[in-house]
Amino acid sequence: MYDTIIIGSGPSGMSAAIYLKNANKKVVIFEKEVPGGKILKAKKINNYLGFNNIEPSQISYDMYKQLIDLNIDILIEKVIDVKKENDIIIVKTNKGEYQSKTLLIACGRVEKSLNIENESKLIGKGISYCAECDGSLYKDKIVSVVGNSSSSIEETIYLSNIASKVYYINYSNEEININKENVYIINNKKIVSIQEKDDKLYSITLSDNEQIINDGLFILNGYTPNTEFIKNLNIKGDNGYILVSNDMQTNIDGIYASGDIIKKDLYQIITAASEGAVAAVNIIKSLNK
Numbered sequence: 001m002y003d004t005i006i007i008g009s010g011p012s013g014m015s016a017a018i019y020l021k022n023a024n025k026k027v028v029i030f031e032k033e034v035p036g037g038k039i040l041k042a043k044k045i046n047n048y049l050g051f052n053n054i055e056p057s058q059i060s061y062d063m064y065k066q067l068i069d070l071n072i073d074i075l076i077e078k079v080i081d082v083k084k085e086n087d088i089i090i091v092k093t094n095k096g097e098y099q100s101k102t103l104l105i106a107c108g109r110v111e112k113s114l115n116i117e118n119e120s121k122l123i124g125k126g127i128s129y130c131a132e133c134d135g136s137l138y139k140d141k142i143v144s145v146v147g148n149s150s151s152s153i154e155e156t157i158y159l160s161n162i163a164s165k166v167y168y169i170n171y172s173n174e175e176i177n178i179n180k181e182n183v184y185i186i187n188n189k190k191i192v193s194i195q196e197k198d199d200k201l202y203s204i205t206l207s208d209n210e211q212i213i214n215d216g217l218f219i220l221n222g223y224t225p226n227t228e229f230i231k232n233l234n235i236k237g238d239n240g241y242i243l244v245s246n247d248m249q250t251n252i253d254g255i256y257a258s259g260d261i262i263k264k265d266l267y268q269i270i271t272a273a274s275e276g277a278v279a280a281v282n283i284i285k286s287l288n289k
């Protein structure tokens with residue numbers, strides 16, 4: 001029986017694991033892909049304190065190594081179901097079934113892609129899903145944004161203060177207006193293809209064959225939280241995001257959540273790591289009672 005099972009080895013789960021292990025708790029992380037989580041999708045990390053312009057693979061390797069040095073188990077298994085029976089949490093993976101006193105769900109979210117050829121190939125080579133993360137790489141350059149929500153409009157305004165020109169390709173049904181002289185709104189058109197040159201994004205082509213040559217394309221169509229495996233738990237959520245209290249606990253006693261999977265305002269490494277730490281400290285308090 002574990003003290004805590006953590007689902008997801010992104011910055012949130014890894015940060016929590018360090019606190020739990022240091023408090024001498026029996027902890028394990030289940031990860032369905034590779035340790036590091038979404039960090040590995042970034043081009044360069046230049047906004048995490050203490051690391052300047054660092055390669056995503058380097059920072060995620062350093063985090064992973066810190067866990068290995070502490071003898072924290074990271075099992076590459078996909079969690080497929082979670083139940084709670086008589087105060088015991090039962091986690092089922094594709095390889096086995098495990099029991100724990102507490103659970104931390106830190107399994108992040110997946111960006112909604114356009115499903116166009118070259119899109120996944122050019123992630124980090126001109127294509128991004130996060131203005132706050134990668135916007136600074138496009139100072140005085142031309143970028144396009146595909147968006148359909150008020151947050152994509154906010155991120156467009158954010159980019160307009162960095163880039164020289166921003167095309168906003170409006171995927172929503174409503175016509176919109178952004179009052180910034182370097183923002184050009186394109187209504188009622190879709191991106192039909194993405195072109196590359198020298199292994200980098202070169203241009204996009206719209207449904208009327210207009211071609212826009214740009215340095216960056218921000219796909220801001222929203223995200224899908226990774227919650228399919230907790231459907232049997234009746235955890236309270238909002239659009240798939242888990243709702244937590246200030247101590248990171250869900251509505252179910254002993255089950256916590258942190259990082260990109262929770263409903264919040266800022267989805268970054270620094271907040272994910274911080275929430276993992278807050279969750280862990282509160283889990284430790286509950287285990288020590």
Ligand SMILES: Cc1cc2nc3c(=O)[nH]c(=O)nc-3n(C[C@H](O)[C@H](O)[C@H](O)COP(=O)(O)OP(=O)(O)OC[C@H]3O[C@@H](n4cnc5c(N)ncnc54)[C@H](O)[C@@H]3O)c2cc1C
Nearest residue numbers: 008010011012032037038042079107108133259260268269
């Ligand atoms: C393209 C891109 C660039 C970014 N750039 C930056 C940046 O420059 N600076 C910054 O601060 N932030 C950046 N971010 C955001 C940052 O990466 C996330 O906010 C952060 O990684 C969230 O951490 P997390 O631990 O909550 O989730 P994640 O990092 O998403 O980790 C969750 C982990 O859970 C695993 N998982 C999911 N489901 C299961 C399951 N069923 N079983 C087992 N494991 C599972 C996933 O495989 C994943 O490894 C970027 C994000 C993207 C997409």
